[in-house]
Amino acid sequence: MTRSALALLSILVIVPTGAHAQADDPLVADGRALLLDVVASFGSLQRNRDPLHTRLADQQLERLRALETMPPELREKACRFLKRILEMKGREDSLYRLRVTAIRLIAKLAHEVSWAKYLARVALARKGSPMVGLDFYVERNLANLRTPAHAKWLLTGLQDSRRSIRRLVLGALARLDDPKRAAMLLPALDRLCALAGDDDKEIASRAVAVLGQIESSRVFPPLVRAVTDGSALVRLAAAQALGRRLHVPGTVPVLARLLEDTNARVREECVISFRRAKDKAIVPRLIARMSKEPLRLRAALAKTLQHLVGHGFGLDPKPWQDWLKSARAAGNLDLDRGARATPRGRYASQYYGIPVLSDRVLFILDVSRSMDYRAGLVAKSRLARAKQELTKALRGLDKKSYFGVMAFSSSPLPLQRNGLVRVSERSIKRAVKWIGQQGAQGGTNSYGALELAFDKFPKVDTIYFLSDGSPTLGRTIVQERIIQRVAKWNRLRGVRIHTIALLTGDTPAHDVWEDKQDAQRFMRALAEETGGEFLIIK
Template identity: 30%
Template sequence: MNWGRVLLAPLLICVVALSANADETVSDFKKLFKKFKERSERIEAVLALTGIDEPDVVGALAPVITDDDPEVARAAMDILAALRDPASVQAVVGALVGAKKAPEQIAWLRVLTASGQEPGEEGREALFDLVKERDWQVRFRALQTLTAVGGEGVVVALIKARGDDELAVRCAAIDGLAALKAPETVDQALAALAVPDWQERASAVAALGKVREKRSVTPLIERMALEEGRLRADIGATLEGLTGRGFGARLELWKSWWGAVEARFELPTVEELAAAEEARARDSAQYAPIEEVSYHGVSTPSRRILFVLDVSGSMDNLVTDRERFKAEDYRSWSRMDVVRRELQRAVEGLADYVEFNVVAFASEVDPWRSKPVKANVLQKRAAIDWLDGLETIGGNEDQDLAAVGLTGSANLEAGKTNSHLAMMYALGVMDERGRRLKADEYALEVDTIFFLSDGDPSVGEFVDPDDILREVREANELRKIVIHTFALGHFRKTFMERLAAESGGTFVDLGK
């Protein structure tokens, strides 16, 4: 008896059955998807295609990746990005080649970027063509996809894109060169140190930190002399990563040290830098710039700052870990009164060359000013007075009203924590009513955000922390804003930690 055939037969039957089931699932999806109206049902229907790695899935989901509901579209793109069968990948490439409108092109580019699969000759030709498209968002996504797949011609395309009219595309070109560790990165980044847009200069500084060469040190020190605010600190961090010295943003120390060692200096290895990290951190603290804004122990040399403050109902609760807060002029030990006074103190200490704004949020956002203003004596006094009148929404008094049946007056629904709207407003993605702004309005006037909250997100378009982090990540890839986060109260603080870590900021746990 041929035991190989005996053993193989059940396996072949299972494969055929699974294939038939997959075909039926895809067929059912095509027939039934339009009948689902609720977001949850529509997403569940899309997720039913998980694990079916066949070209038919591409055709089934093609209309869905540009769905009006971004969560449904994202679920479809996630399914497509997981396809690995060569025939399925080529179906994705074919869909990209056939896409004629910008939204479709952008969606398929995002799928290919997330997939990281080799698109083949036809796909590469399409990507190089899309880098020349009229819509800047298509050019931007095409560069990201080329960076993800790599290969011949990509570096040349990235260098050409350095001359693009759109800031986001020029930044993507530098970021791509640095991600690929291309030798051409340093020349391109050094040239970009003197461009007008600070986001592009920020990309250049970061790129010089990733592709480490000795010849970058002198131009970086020279640029530090011309920069103000956060970029000066960014340059200091890059110089520290290049040299192993911990002089931060102290220009005079860099100039003096480099003048003495330049001729004989050799870049330390990554391993040597890691070994010297403790000493470098100690030096950085010692040589911190004198002119800095400080808030809850986090300092920044930024001159364009946005403070975002949670005023949801739970901010009425008492601070129990009081050792951190030493002031004697709090109205009470409620979280609101404590953080209000600490923010007023930070505003009082702002130098007159700093531009700032304050945004309060609960279920909705409430900005103090429509845009940042100079921290002169008049504006600082106005901000302090505004903070004086700021009260929690849905706090203890409102809950008392609700307890006696006055739910309308209590307005507890307005006192929840809409972290998504707060961050989207702060990043210039939405207005205060949650309406999305134009995609090309990403060059903001602020470069640093201080974000304080005392609870998990509980209301808004997105509540799940992973969803909010994803939205912030996507918005901030264009804006390049540093976000420092501060968590006060008893809740899971992982969201706040990740938000800071993914945005180049510092997380501070203020206790309970």
């Protein structure tokens, strides 16, 4: 065992002795044994900081989730071990993944309030610290701290003079998403209302999101003001917050103002929020938007309308308009005339079974060397299968759609360098020919492909991302860093990324072993972060 592993063990007193050992609960004893085993295993693995050993070390840390139901004393010892991981020397990418896992586990296991303060210090780490750049994950996990003392500390942070702390605690409070825990926000209501009007729009948007969780008539005025705020971030938070309050009289017409917002993501969030509505009076306004929106938003409108009226008429505006005319003539918005499940109609394109419900779509195809793997000597390679599916999807696109195609291996290679192109016989034929010319070679630069997608395709609202593995090269190969960057790029874009993990076949005996489980982990996280679907093909 290494010296660092021994140092980690030295902070734990995990083997009880004497009478106490005999009286120890068997489950607690199992927890102690698990902690000891994780510490020992981690110590031996962390000598090598290559991607494989990092993944194995991370898997060892994940075993500590089993301690969530253990007594506070044991959980505190686990947290002290995790703290040592956060403070390990070095800023290699391999350590970033382990630090993110440590943050998540501390938030789940911690008992003492000092851990909330410690995680805040981690979030505020400055250049030169090994913990710099972890604020994104601290904010997302602070809300998981379990005791009333932790919640009280978060509320005191609202009064902190540092903007960074106010942003941090507001971001955490906005993620509570639990009515019982949200009740604790009432004592801070005045402060939250004031912060909702802050000049710092990051603070204001977070405060608006928190207000949406509070059951009080006093939150309504700041939410109304947020609807007309000059920042799309604040208006987006208002759409989400008002959606939680549609049971309150007067909320529907305020939220309806955002149906005309200049930002597509704000409009979509508004449409989704109306699925909680009980009053069907909003139905005519939603139908009026059908002819004005791109396909993805029309799909959201159709789903909301079907939820409100109990039946659907697809994605084209005219059937909905005809139904509304008949319903008004009958004086009944419950009129069921030709009702049916929402069809795909002429929008029949699919990619590996996932409907292409977008007319501003980008397909990203992994053409790295491993895409040449196949299941058996006569089976098609992964790349051959992917090309076949992509060709079918392109040929099924609606003529009014715009599309783009990008291949990537060691670097990204877009077919169109000036953004999306209109679907036509010529553009599809050119794309199919280009796809057929792509061969399998190089590594997997997922970061580079995603960065180029957000940079060079500003009108895209949906991406289909197909790959067979974890990132292996590029500006960063750490999954957590890539997810963090995508979240930043996508803040107001709302691009939905559907991911297809193409994992057919086995690694050839002469080649480098591939970790299919880790590939699934990355692709699932990317889809979840952006609201997309995740599909595994084995």
